[in-house]
Every structure is written in C-alpha cells, then in structure tokens.
Amino acid sequence: IVVARDVTRDYRQGRTVVRALRGADVTVAKGDFLAVTGPSGSGKSTLLHLLGGVDLPTSGSVHFLGRNLAAMSVEARAALRLRQVGLVFQRFHLLPMLTAIENVELPLAAMRVSRRERRERAAAVLERVGLADRLRHRPGELSGGQCQRVAIARALANDPAVVLADEPTGELDRTTSRRVLALFQELNTAGTALVVATHDLELAAGARRRIEVVDGRTRP
Amino acid sequence: IVVARDVTRDYRQGRTVVRALRGADVTVAKGDFLAVTGPSGSGKSTLLHLLGGVDLPTSGSVHFLGRNLAAMSVEARAALRLRQVGLVFQRFHLLPMLTAIENVELPLAAMRVSRRERRERAAAVLERVGLADRLRHRPGELSGGQCQRVAIARALANDPAVVLADEPTGELDRTTSRRVLALFQELNTAGTALVVATHDLELAAGARRRIEVVDGRTRP
Ligand SMILES: Nc1ncnc2c1ncn2[C@@H]1O[C@H](COP(=O)(O)OP(=O)(O)OP(=O)(O)O)[C@@H](O)[C@H]1O
Ligand SMILES: Nc1ncnc2c1ncn2[C@@H]1O[C@H](COP(=O)(O)OP(=O)(O)OP(=O)(O)O)[C@@H](O)[C@H]1O
Ligand SMILES: [Mg+2]
Numbered sequence A, B: 001i002v003v004a005r006d007v008t009r010d011y012r013q014g015r016t017v018v019r020a021l022r023g024a025d026v027t028v029a030k031g032d033f034l035a036v037t038g039p040s041g042s043g044k045s046t047l048l049h050l051l052g053g054v055d056l057p058t059s060g061s062v063h064f065l066g067r068n069l070a071a072m073s074v075e076a077r078a079a080l081r082l083r084q085v086g087l088v089f090q091r092f093h094l095l096p097m098l099t100a101i102e103n104v105e106l107p108l109a110a111m112r113v114s115r116r117e118r119r120e121r122a123a124a125v126l127e128r129v130g131l132a133d134r135l136r137h138r139p140g141e142l143s144g145g146q147c148q149r150v151a152i153a154r155a156l157a158n159d160p161a162v163v164l165a166d167e168p169t170g171e172l173d174r175t176t177s178r179r180v181l182a183l184f185q186e187l188n189t190a191g192t193a194l195v196v197a198t199h200d201l202e203l204a205a206g207a208r209r210r211i212e213v214v215d216g217r218t219r220p
C-alpha cells in the first residue's frame, strides 16, 4: 500500500542542517501490522508523516497505492489521506472547540455518510476505547489519556486502508493500552494495515513485525 | 511541605456534575518521592494541579508550607509556585515562539538571577536530559520526547522545593526514561521532594513510596 524508498528529510535551521531522516526504506503491505521503534529523536514521527503524505521527503520517494506523493497536488494528497489513511498524531491535534464526538465525526463529514450514521459510527468507536460517557466533553475537559483515545477513535472513524499511529499509548495505563492493542489487532485481522511508532514494548510485541529507526535510518 | 485533606474537585458540565476527585488525602514531606498511579481518567492530573495550587478544590483543603492555598490571592499563589514548585504538565505547555533554552529560562527570569547565570543554568539542565544540541530549536522543531524533556528541564530550572511531574516519560524510550528517573533520584537525594503521576511502572518503582488514585479517590 505504501512504499518509501531511500527517503531522507532535512530541516534547515539557520546555517545548519538537521538531518531528521538520513535513509529510510519501508514497505507497508495489505494487512501489515508494523511496529516502528527507536530512541527519542531518531526519526519515527518524521517517517510516519512521510508515509501518510503529511510531509514530503527531501530525497527518495514515497508511493501510496502506486502513486508518487510528491507528484500530487496538496489537495489530491489531502483527499487521498482522508479516504485511505487514519492518522493518530503524537500531539493529537484535536480541535479544542469541538466535543469528543464532533472531533471523531470530522473525517466522516467529508465523505458521503448520512448525519445519523456519522454520529452512530463516531459513538461506536469512542465506546470501543472506553469513552462512552465522555462524548460531549471538549479536549480541555478530558484527561490526557482520554484525549489520546479520542485521537485514536478519530483515526479509525473512516475505516481507512492504513492506520498510522504515532505513540498511541503514551498517556495510557497498562490496562487501557492493552485494550488499544486488542482493538488494533482486531482491525488488522479484518484487513486494515497498521504502522505504529511506539516506545511501548508490549504494543510493539503485539504487532506482526518490527523495524527500528536509529539516528535517522531504518533497520533492517 | 504540601498537605491535601479530604479534597474533592467537581466540574459542572451542563446539568451534570463530573466528580473528578471525590476524596483525596496526600501529605508530601520534605525529601519525599511519591509516585501516583491509577487508571486513565482516575484523577491524577487533577490531584497534581491541586497540590501545586494551579487549581483549587471544591471542598477540603490544600496547605503549602502551612499556608491554605484557597485563602491566598491568585498573585500570591503564582509567586509561591514560581519560587517553590516545579511543574511538568502532561500537555507540556511550552511557549511555541521560544526556543528550548528560552522556555527553560522563563522561571529563572522572574527571580534575582543574572542573565548569564540563567543561560548557564538552563543549558546545564537541558544537557542533563540529553538536549545539548537542541537548545535553539523551538517546540515545533523538536520531537515529542524532546519537547517532554524541555518541559522537565523547565520544572527543575529554579531548583524548587517540590517537583510535581505529570506523566514525565510518556513520550520517552526506555533508555531516556531511565535517565530521567536517575535525575529525579539524584535531585531527591539532594533534598528535593517529588510527586510523579505516571503509568510507567519502572518510574513508579524508582520512587520511595506510592499511592494509587482510583475513580477519584486516593488509596491508601
Ligand atoms: N474541565 C473538566 N470538565 C469536566 N470533566 C473534567 C474536566 N477536567 C477533567 N475532567 C474529568 O475528570 C476526570 C479526571 O481527570 P484527570 O485529568 O485528573 O485524570 P488522570 O488520572 O490524569 O488521567 P490520565 O492518566 O488519562 O492523564 C476525567 O474523567 C476527566 O474526564
Ligand atoms: N522542524 C524541525 N526543524 C529542525 N529539526 C527538526 C524538526 N522537526 C524534527 N526535527 C528533528 O528531527 C529529529 C527527528 O524527529 P522525530 O520527531 O521524527 O523523532 P521521533 O523519533 O519521533 O522522537 P520521539 O520518540 O521523541 O517522538 C529530532 O532530532 C528533531 O529534533
Ligand atoms: Mg515522535
């Protein structure tokens, strides 16, 4: 589904260059469940953003369902992402003025889903992450772990082909983290591909395979 | 140093009341190192905010060095916090327009510390958390775990009497988490009291004692 070939990502910082990714190769196949591990600052988030087309590489290429992301317009990439990708950002990026259920409904609103079905789907996935009694709370009225779970629910709402989750259990207790892993495994069994960047070793062990990112490079 | 007696914290949500804390008792003594554990949404952040005077209880009392926080003005509480408390927020609350070192210097600027000493102290504590080569990066130019470490460094910069850290290792790999624990233990040995809300069982085990928060109540 997604193929990253020899990608690099540089950031210019004044006169220096920060080489966030120095050479990464990843292939995400249909039904894959890939854990991405590695030290803080090694390049995991950068890699996930490139795989989802949220960012473009400095060199190398990323192909999504055969299409070169760098050859698409911003709008075309956004439309592709909306239909095919579910992104759980490390910083959540929830809209503070919307309630939990409204945040989760957002990706569904752009698709041809009736208003009632949108609400039912959003409520169902929020209930899967244990937030049935927090649907009308806004992010400022939720705990850190509850916000994280809203971000997860939003990524799953439009039933994407691939879920890219960046540290999805960083704020969760062990029991809730296991519930999230079980949910991910269930989706994977049903055909969803997942790429999860994580420091949570139990979550990484629950994936089908694993790659490590160290100092901007992928291994193996 | 800090004593919370039978504190509760309610939030009004339309016509319902969310009882974030239903009854908590905590005593933080000089030189204490207390881990606060419990499920997501159980009330840990709420408790830490009450201990630091960032929030006030609905009922019960919180005394800081013998002074009732609810009897102080907003300015007096803020001044007390600036001198005596180091807060690591679960959501970091870094200033996005300031660099890492400027964010860490901020609490020092309000004290009688020379500009040069401020810069040296901030650089030193950032170096302690492995960010010596990221001093001039702004939060948007840092990884999640790097931002978390800037938030930790900022809490330690003014050498407070008590550090209240809310999930300080949620975004960190195991190696970096251990480095943070070692730093906390070192500060504790030197006389700083610490209260750490965490889902990280290794970090909790590295504290001197532990209380659990479940459904808004502390145990024991
Ligand atoms: N402003 C608010 N309005 C309504 N409810 C709130 C508000 N802030 C927090 N809550 C609720 O209070 C409860 C306790 O929240 P708190 O942030 O203290 O939990 P926590 O133990 O820190 O959780 P986590 O481990 O996920 O960070 C949660 O169920 C949350 O939904
Ligand atoms: N906009 C930017 N400008 C400069 N450097 C950046 C920028 N964004 C990221 N970096 C650097 O690129 C490196 C990789 O960042 P990335 O966020 O991918 O790390 P990560 O593996 O996700 O870390 P963590 O586990 O802490 O989330 C980091 O060292 C970071 O400081
Ligand atoms: Mg990251």
Ligand SMILES: [Mg+2]
Pocket (backbone or CB within 6 Å): A143, A144, A145, B044, B045, B046, B090, B166
């Ligand atoms: Mg919390």
